[in-house]
Amino acid sequence: MEIGPIFRALLRNKLGALLIALQIAFTMTVIINAVFIINERNRLMARPSGLDESNLFHITVIGFGDDYNEEIVAADDLAMLRQTPGIVDATVINAIPVSGGGSSTGVRLINDETSPSTGTAIYRLDEHGLNTLNLDLIAGENFTATDMRLRYESGPTEADKAVVTRALVESLFDGMAPADVLGEVMYMPGGDVVQIVGVVDRLQAPWPTSQLVERSMLVPENYIDSFSRYMIRTEPGQRDRMMAEVERMLVERGQDRVVRDMEAMEVTRANTYRVDSALTTILRVVVATLIVINCMGIVGLAVFSINRRKKQIGTRRALGATRPEILRYFLLENLFITIAGVALGAVLTIALSIVLTTNFNMPTMAWYYTPLGALLLILVGQLSALGPSARAAGTEPAIATRSV
Amino acid sequence: MLEMIDICKVYRTDLVQTHALRDFSLSVQEGEFVTITGPSGCGKTTFLNIAGLLETYTSGSYQLDGVEVSQLNDFKRARLRNEKIGFIFQSFNLMPDLNLFDNVDVPLRYRGLKASERKPLIEKALESVGLAGRMKHLPSQLSGGQQQRVAIARALVGSPRFLLADEPTGNLDSNTARGVMELLQEINELGTTIVMVTHDQELARESRRNIHILDGQIHEENGRGEMSSSASAVA
Secondary structure, three states, X not given: OOHHHHHHHHHXXXXXXXXXXXXXXXXXXXXXXXXXXXXXXXXXXXXXXXXXXXXXXXXXXXXXXXXXXXHHHHXXXXXXXXXXXXXXXXXXXXXXXXXXXXXXXXXXXXXXXXXXXXXXXXXXXXXXXXXXXXXXXXXXXXXXXXXXXXXXXXXOOOOOEEEEEHHHHHHHOOOOOHHHXXXXXXXOOOOOEEEEEEEEOOOOOOOOOOOOXXXXXXXXXXXXXXXXXEEEEEOOOOHHHHHXXXXXXXXXXXXXXXXXXXXXXXXXXXXXXXXXXXXXXXXHHHHHHHHHHHHHHHHHHHHHHHHHOXXXXXXXXXXXXXXXXHHHHHHHHXXXXXXXHHHHHHHHHHHHHHHHHHHOOOOOXXXXXXXXXXXXXXXXXXXXXXXXXXXXXXXXXXXXXXXO | OEEEEEEEEEEEOOOOEEEEEEEEEEEXXXXXXXXXXXXXXXXXXXXXXXXXXXXXXXXXXXXXOOEEHHHOOHHHHHHHHXXXXXXXXXXXXXXXXXXXXXXXXXXXXOOOOOHHHXXXXXXXXXXXXXXXXXXXXXXXXXXXXXXXXXXXXXXXOOOOOEEEEEOOOOOOOHHHHHHHHHHHHHHXXXXXXXXXXXXXXXXXXXXXXEEEEEOOEEEEEEEOOEEEEHHHHHO
């Protein structure tokens, strides 16, 4: 193998190779960090919310008449909905998971306002809430109808029972199993005591980018605030049909209210993650474009380099080089350039990753991204150089005796 | 050593057929120094390319050192070139980015020799052309005559039995050309068969055997103590 001569020849004629190596380094830096961001976003977007999203939709009813009684209307609406064929269950709920908007609070295990609190999303819903959302109750029990209370906008006290997520249990009770925290109490801001009666495996908070996304608590309350938000779960495959029917039924039930904002949970999720989804699409385009530009650069340099050295190639063939040996020569040459670019790229990749982690609160990139990216770039480089190198290998040895 | 019988080479395009060599027959014995002369376009380079296995011929028979080359594929032709033939080109054809050592090393690398086996051969070849002290120089740091000496060293380093020279003095001044010719004669005297294409009639006259080509055929042959017409040479 002609490693030494190729290396020395490259050092003597390094401008073109240096430019391509820099291009490879830049490409690698951007690609690896972009792929990491894409994967990170995909991971965030793929996290299960804990809901039966494909069969859930939500709808808001806003009353405006003087005689409008939200409590009675909501109870009647929900009773009607639950009896409607095609609907599994329905609940009133104050906030929609993964929607971007909701309520949060801080809870403590000791009743001391100066001690640190643990942030959590708070969902106010009725005893049908767990079944409607199709949450996996892993310990304890659901609320009962007698647990339900009404909460007004300036409600002075909190509910006294709660079902919490496993993540909230882990945050509050270090190392304790979900079953072991049943009956434990938490202190709300203001000192109200809430007893844990159940633990669900998962229910995401309304804010997907929040650190507390997995920490939620559910309390048996109907939040009275002139509008009611219903979450409805349908039989599998019935969602779209039931959405139209539910909207029609609710509209027909009264003249003194507006029915609006009906949306499938899948749409809610898609809307919430729209920016992330757009970002990943843009980054994919950037990655693909950079790879194509990188390939074109390598092909361009290889073609230029080979055309410039046509006579040298012919001379090598005349001196006994076989076609595979010429092919190998140019692939090796490309490999050296790519490795130089990849080595520099690895340093830049890690540097950019540190900058992103430090300044943009991103998680640390896994160690394997850089070597895998390097391997990919080397593979892309070799594939790009294959065509021109094969063309070089096809050079006739007789070109050595031609005067031009 | 070299036996060509009725070699024809035809270059074809859609519109034109060009007969570069017609019924070209030539026999070169081991140890001979043969010069090939002729006007531009007469077929000298085509002959050289075919003799050096750089291109194929259309018809006829060519045996190099007893091997019928028409039966060889590209790979075997490359290996045969590497083992049997040394090339010297008019423009030297050195690799500009490689130093003299690496330049002379090129044909040995294709022979699959280890570095420890190649090194003494390269040093000996460069020494034989008087450039042992300049192994790390680049071709651009040498004069034309010195570059051609490097090319000769490269041609000789693998100890080929057959040296093909394409106008080796064509780009050199007369004094330098004289030195290169003396070197080639010394090489020939050591037993290497040399076939040299040249425009230089004076060099051709000095050679023991000169073949003059005209229109792709041997027009005249001087040497081996006789002068013959094209008809007898071809026959």
